[in-house]
Amino acid sequence: MFLRNAEPWMDGSTLGEHLEESGVSRRSFLEFCTEMAVILGLGSAAAPSVAKALEAQKRPTVIWLEMQECTGCVESVLRTEAPTIGDLVLDVVSLDYSETLMAAAGHAVEKAKADSMAKNKGGYVLIVTGSVPTKEDGIYCMVAGRTIREHLEEAAEGAAAIIALGACAHWGSVQAARPNPTGAVGVRDIIKNKPIINIAGCPPIGDVVTASVVHFLTFGRLPSTDREGRPLFAYGNRIHDDCPRRAHYDAGQYVENFDDDAARRGWCLYQMGCKGPATYSPCPIVQWNNRTSWPIGAGHPCIGCTEPYFWDTMTPFYRRLPEVGGFGVEERVDTIGASLAIGAAAGVLTHAGMTVLHQIRRRKSMKQVPEHEHPATEESHNG
Amino acid sequence: MTTGKPRPPVRPSWFDTKLPRARGDITWIYLWGAPLRFSHWLSAVTLLILFVTGLFISFPMWVTAGEASSHFLMGRFRFIHYTAAAFLVFGGIIRVYWMFAGNQFERWPALWPFTRTNLRHALTMLKSYATLNADIQPHFVGHNPLAQGAYTTIYVLTTIMIFTGFAMYGQSNPGGFFYTMFGWVPSLLGGLQHVRLLHHSIAWFYPIFFCIHIYLAIRSDYLERAGVVSSMLTGGRFVASHEKFEDCDLGDQPAVPWHTGEHPVWVKEP
Numbered sequence: 074m075f076l077r078n079a080e081p082w083m084d085g086s087t088l089g090e091h092l093e094e095s096g097v098s099r100r101s102f103l104e105f106c107t108e109m110a111v112i113l114g115l116g117s118a119a120a121p122s123v124a125k126a127l128e129a130q131k132r133p134t135v136i137w138l139e140m141q142e143c144t145g146c147v148e149s150v151l152r153t154e155a156p157t158i159g160d161l162v163l164d165v166v167s168l169d170y171s172e173t174l175m176a177a178a179g180h181a182v183e184k185a186k187a188d189s190m191a192k193n194k195g196g197y198v199l200i201v202t203g204s205v206p207t208k209e210d211g212i213y214c215m216v217a218g219r220t221i222r223e224h225l226e227e228a229a230e231g232a233a234a235i236i237a238l239g240a241c242a243h244w245g246s247v248q249a250a251r252p253n254p255t256g257a258v259g260v261r262d263i264i265k266n267k268p269i270i271n272i273a274g275c276p277p278i279g280d281v282v283t284a285s286v287v288h289f290l291t292f293g294r295l296p297s298t299d300r301e302g303r304p305l306f307a308y309g310n311r312i313h314d315d316c317p318r319r320a321h322y323d324a325g326q327y328v329e330n331f332d333d334d335a336a337r338r339g340w341c342l343y344q345m346g347c348k349g350p351a352t353y354s355p356c357p358i359v360q361w362n363n364r365t366s367w368p369i370g371a372g373h374p375c376i377g378c379t380e381p382y383f384w385d386t387m388t389p390f391y392r393r394l395p396e397v398g399g400f401g402v403e404e405r406v407d408t409i410g411a412s413l414a415i416g417a418a419a420g421v422l423t424h425a426g427m428t429v430l431h432q433i434r435r436r437k438s439m440k441q442v443p444e445h446e447h448p449a450t451e452e453s454h455n456g
Numbered sequence: 457m458t459t460g461k462p463r464p465p466v467r468p469s470w471f472d473t474k475l476p477r478a479r480g481d482i483t484w485i486y487l488w489g490a491p492l493r494f495s496h497w498l499s500a501v502t503l504l505i506l507f508v509t510g511l512f513i514s515f516p517m518w519v520t521a522g523e524a525s526s527h528f529l530m531g532r533f534r535f536i537h538y539t540a541a542a543f544l545v546f547g548g549i550i551r552v553y554w555m556f557a558g559n560q561f562e563r564w565p566a567l568w569p570f571t572r573t574n575l576r577h578a579l580t581m582l583k584s585y586a587t588l589n590a591d592i593q594p595h596f597v598g599h600n601p602l603a604q605g606a607y608t609t610i611y612v613l614t615t616i617m618i619f620t621g622f623a624m625y626g627q628s629n630p631g632g633f634f635y636t637m638f639g640w641v642p643s644l645l646g647g648l649q650h651v652r653l654l655h656h657s658i659a660w661f662y663p664i665f666f667c668i669h670i671y672l673a674i675r676s677d678y679l680e681r682a683g684v685v686s687s688m689l690t691g692g693r694f695v696a697s698h699e700k701f702e703d704c705d706l707g708d709q710p711a712v713p714w715h716t717g718e719h720p721v722w723v724k725e726p
């Protein structure tokens with residue numbers, strides 16, 4: 074589907090045979106397997122095993138549902154590194170249904186999808202991009218006269234595993250940002266009884282998607298995940314800990330303006346609101362678009378797009394902390410906190426002054442008595 | 457000195473350091489156990505360090521010049537912050553232990569004085585502060601309910617600080633002990649940025665508390681001369697034996713002159 078001249082992968086033949094037919098050299102296939110093994114954290118020594126497992130794969134079926142989304146994720150997947158092989162793997166997984174990529178349309182394609190789901194019941198992989206609108210019975214996203222929620226539930230029913238691709242399918246992304254007018258939620262909020270893996274990011278790096286598919290093909294199950302359901306091989310490390318600017322962070326060297334000298338020297342973007350310290354993503358390692366670059370590498374702070382609810386929690390993107398609603402204006406915590414602290418200090422000083430004045434006046438008004446008439450300790454306190 | 461020269465009652469003069477004459481009925485009582493005092497001063501020092509270093513970590517106002525390899529400014533600040541935090545937690549553990557082993561003023565029920573009567577006393581304290589009228593103040597051997605309320609609040613806030621702090625600390629070692637143990641904190645608060653915001657916001661309560669706490673302690677020493685400031689060092693304060701207290705009946709205790717060095721310990725096992 075991605076490669077116009079690729080031979081169709083026939084049912085029953087293995088991936089190895091299919092690659093040979095398509096004229097892919099053994100060498101580039103092994104290179105691809107090495108790459109995937111490294112991304113998956115298996116190490117390059119595992120490449121032969123990955124190759125062996127992949128080669129023997131029979132043609133699996135993938136249904137790709139596109140829901141409430143911007144198709145940015147599809148765009149990202151199309152730009153996987155080593156495009157020939159990477160695309161081929163996605164191609165080999167046989168996209169029986171993908172709204173953006175398929176040429177066919179209309180009733181025919183809906184029927185093809187239904188047929189494919191029925192034929193491969195319990196065995197196909199469901200890739201989902203986009204979120205599910207839940208308000209007004211989900212009428213904000215309809216395909217073929219039915220809500221996307223129905224489509225999702227139907228497709229999930231017979232899926233072996235679900236790959237929730239991108240922030241939309243993960244938790245709802247930009248549509249789910251406050252005030253979330255469509256009631257957008259992720260796949261995990263709708264489907265509870267299937268193994269789901271969340272390829273986090275808006276969009277995620279294409280290679281991570283490919284690697285997850287390769288993992289599924291090689292081991293027959295989804296890779297292990299963190300609390301968020303994100304594959305650990307990709308989202309196990311914090312950007313801040315893999316960042317090439319980290320030395321500047323520790324040294325105390327920060328960009329304070331996008332056009333200052335520090336920015337030219339490539340210092341740390343912490344002061345520009347970098348969310349690297351709160352974000353788990355393989356961006357510094359895998360990078361984007363055939364290792365061209367990545368946001369922090371290009372001088373822009375990380376906005377934390379692999380973290381759930383980042384549109385609400387990571388904003389403002391160019392400030393360190395989320396804003397706090399003040400008295401009709403957005404106030405920063407520091408302004409409020411410092412004002413309160415100064416207020417407390419001033420209040421205390423005023424109160425102290427008044428107490429002393431009060432005491433002086435009190436003492437002055439006291440009756441003076443000779444010492445031998447002192448009542449000693451009878452009045453143990455006086456205000 | 458029976459010259460008959462008139463002098464003000466009770467207190468001879470403003471800066472006279474002479475103690476009021478003890479006629480056998482001013483008593484020094486031992487209130488605060490050593491573990492409590494230790495954790496108090498440990499917290500005071502570490503919280504101060506934590507606040508200052510925390511401010512720098514959140515807003516690094518000094519930028520170093522030259523090669524990154526020759527500096528470690530942020531690294532040092534973070535190291536001090538984490539070390540101070542470790543000591544704070546150490547003091548906290550001692551305080552928690554003492555909540556079960558201490559006397560009636562130190563035990564955990566004392567942290568929760570929110571009965572109807574005590575709320576009334578707290579209001580009276582507020583009124584006394586507002587009107588500068590100390591005569592209406594209810595008397596307490598331990599903390600008055602208003603003060604105790606403030607201290608309990610600080611305990612709660614510090615607990616939140618410790619949890620949010622460890623949650624962020626754990627991020628540098630994903631899958632490690634702190635990451636795993638405190639992983640529920642970001643989930644509960646809806647993301648690490650909210651953890652950060654909460655940690656940062658609560659930090660501002662400490663300078664506010666410091667100001668008011670130190671002021672009121674000194675003020676109470678100035679007005680009542682019961683030695684409450686030094687009680688956090690020596691462990692005890694002065695009471696007049698005939699004084700009536702809301703939280704403890706000292707009536708049946710024999711009055712011992714404070715200068716005899718015999719320090720009665722007021723521990724009533726519940």
Ligand code: SF4
Pocket residue numbers: 142143144145146147202203238239240241242246247274275276277
């Ligand atoms: S996750 Fe982001 S890039 Fe992907 S479809 Fe949603 S909005 Fe577009």
Ligand code: SF4
Pocket residue numbers: 312313314316317318319320322340341342343347348349350369375
């Ligand atoms: S640029 Fe961002 S991720 Fe990199 S060291 Fe600075 S704060 Fe951390």
